[in-house]
Amino acid sequence: MDELDIDPSAMRAMAHAVVERLIDHLATLDTQPARGDLTNSEALSAALREPPPETGSELEALLAPLFDDWVHRSFNAPGPGYLAYIPGGGIFPAGLGELIAAGLNRYTGVWNAAPAFLQLEANVLDWFRTWLEYPPSARGLLTSGGSLATFSAIVTAREALLGTRLREGVLYASTEAHHSVTKVARLAGILDDRVRVLATDAAMRLDVQALDQAIAADRKAGLVPFMVVSSGGTTNTGAVDPLEEIADVCARESLWHHCDAAYGGFFYMCPELRPLLAGLPRADSITLDPHKGLFLPYGTGALLVKDGEALRRAHRGTAGYLPTFPDTQLYNPCEYGPELSRPFRGLPVWLPLKLFGAERFRAALREKRELALRAYAALEHVAGIHRLEPPALSLFPFYLSWPGASLAEENEATQTLMERVCARDRVMITGAPVKERYLGRICVLCFRTHQDRIDACIEDIALESAALTTPKR
Numbered sequence: 001m002d003e004l005d006i007d008p009s010a011m012r013a014m015a016h017a018v019v020e021r022l023i024d025h026l027a028t029l030d031t032q033p034a035r036g037d038l039t040n041s042e043a044l045s046a047a048l049r050e051p052p053p054e055t056g057s058e059l060e061a062l063l064a065p066l067f068d069d070w071v072h073r074s075f076n077a078p079g080p081g082y083l084a085y086i087p088g089g090g091i092f093p094a095g096l097g098e099l100i101a102a103g104l105n106r107y108t109g110v111w112n113a114a115p116a117f118l119q120l121e122a123n124v125l126d127w128f129r130t131w132l133e134y135p136p137s138a139r140g141l142l143t144s145g146g147s148l149a150t151f152s153a154i155v156t157a158r159e160a161l162l163g164t165r166l167r168e169g170v171l172y173a174s175t176e177a178h179h180s181v182t183k184v185a186r187l188a189g190i191l192d193d194r195v196r197v198l199a200t201d202a203a204m205r206l207d208v209q210a211l212d213q214a215i216a217a218d219r220k221a222g223l224v225p226f227m228v229v230s231s232g233g234t235t236n237t238g239a240v241d242p243l244e245e246i247a248d249v250c251a252r253e254s255l256w257h258h259c260d261a262a263y264g265g266f267f268y269m270c271p272e273l274r275p276l277l278a279g280l281p282r283a284d285s286i287t288l289d290p291h292k293g294l295f296l297p298y299g300t301g302a303l304l305v306k307d308g309e310a311l312r313r314a315h316r317g318t319a320g321y322l323p324t325f326p327d328t329q330l331y332n333p334c335e336y337g338p339e340l341s342r343p344f345r346g347l348p349v350w351l352p353l354k355l356f357g358a359e360r361f362r363a364a365l366r367e368k369r370e371l372a373l374r375a376y377a378a379l380e381h382v383a384g385i386h387r388l389e390p391p392a393l394s395l396f397p398f399y400l401s402w403p404g405a406s407l408a409e410e411n412e413a414t415q416t417l418m419e420r421v422c423a424r425d426r427v428m429i430t431g432a433p434v435k436e437r438y439l440g441r442i443c444v445l446c447f448r449t450h451q452d453r454i455d456a457c458i459e460d461i462a463l464e465s466a467a468l469t470t471p472k473r
């Protein structure tokens with residue numbers, strides 16, 4: 001092959017080879033180790049370093065190590081046993097959507113270059129808006145993930161409320177807010193000395209009294225409180241901040257309320273689960289992560305802003321060669337986010353939603369919550385396990401505890417428990433230090449996880465807890 005264009009029969013053969021490999025892999029996910037083989041990872045990385053290839057290779061020679069070796073040397077994040085961090089899974093039709101979007105390679109940076117495609121993307125954002133009970137004035141943005149959604153939210157709030165008084169602006173979040181909040185605040189020009197990290201209550205929810213006091217103290221110091229970033233499901237423990245009360249404070253103090261619902265936001269799709277996130281639609285803007293709660297492959301986050309014009313004002317750019325569209329019903333994404341050229345992110349969301357329909361996603365979300373509740377209930381009977389709050393959504397923390405143990409011993413044992421359960425290769429679970437405790441956690445959000453995996457998880461925790469809490473010596 002001496003040119004980059006490939007004839008149709010070669011394209012078909014290549015695509016066929018890739019799809020066969022991919023489906024063989026996906027069809028055996030449930031029997032693959034839940035954590036993946038992470039031995040000698042540094043040596044693996046070192047062995048893979050190579051100079052740029054001057055000449056080509058056969059496709060098969062490239063696919064073989066990718067599918068036979070390298071993929072297994074990673075967390076099995078799409079697998080049913082992945083109860084670590086925040087799962088998602090990656091539904092197959094979304095992968096097809098990415099293939100189509102990249103294969104077609106139409107320009108979706110400006111509306112007039114692909115009006116139909118951008119209407120599909122606008123529809124997706126409008127469906128999110130409907131599910132979140134946001135008004136028609138809302139506009140949004142599909143991003144690469146939750147972090148950049150929150151980044152654009154902070155930029156929008158900053159432009160709307162601070163303007164050139166950037167250095168005076170103060171942002172509030174809790175100690176349990178995702179670490180990306182302070183990171184993207186800094187990227188948005190809100191430096192660490194203007195970010196107040198507030199205490200949480202016993203249930204790890206933002207302490208509203210502490211918020212009130214911090215706002216008053218900052219006003220007294222001549223600063224300009226402008227934004228609260230709450231959590232609609234924290235990553236460490238799954239706690240949902242008191243969104244109604246935070247909305248009240250923000251209304252009273254004229255602050256922008258952004259809710260980081262990257263983990264939990266899509267549970268709001270289910271009407272009977274809305275009380276778990278009561279007050280969410282009162283937020284001025286919301287981060288969602290379709291690559292978590294809509295089970296999409298990594299690379300799709302979303303931001304919704306109630307005052308769509310504020311989002312637009314903060315991100316608009318102009319150039320002589322770029323058309324402008326006064327009719328804001330025509331969705332021109334470069335006016336709503338930092339990117340110009342961009343992948344057609346709408347398609348991998350639109351295709352599965354149209355193919356399956358929303359109710360199938362709701363059913364999956366309900367099942368994940370139900371599984372988490374059952375896991376929580378089952379752990380009550382496991383000796384040595386101390387549970388905290390029941391799952392606010394589909395994630396809950398716990399730790400090992402036994403008579404006479406010190407905090408340090410319990411922390412070490414809990415951390416060892418996570419490791420030993422993972423080593424049994426049926427589930428992968430991870431923990432996190434919260435305040436002075438190291439907490440184990442179970443997060444059920446992969447669409448491939450069902451009751452059998454939860455049973456396996458509880459069995460493995462019970463076996464390893466017994467070994468760890470039996471008095472030594």
Ligand SMILES: *Cc1c(COP(=O)(O)O)cnc(C)c1O
Nearest residue numbers: 086145146147178235260262263
């Ligand atoms: C995952 C997560 C983020 C970060 O989102 P990315 O998509 O990884 O950028 C932020 N906040 C919460 C609560 C999350 O769960």
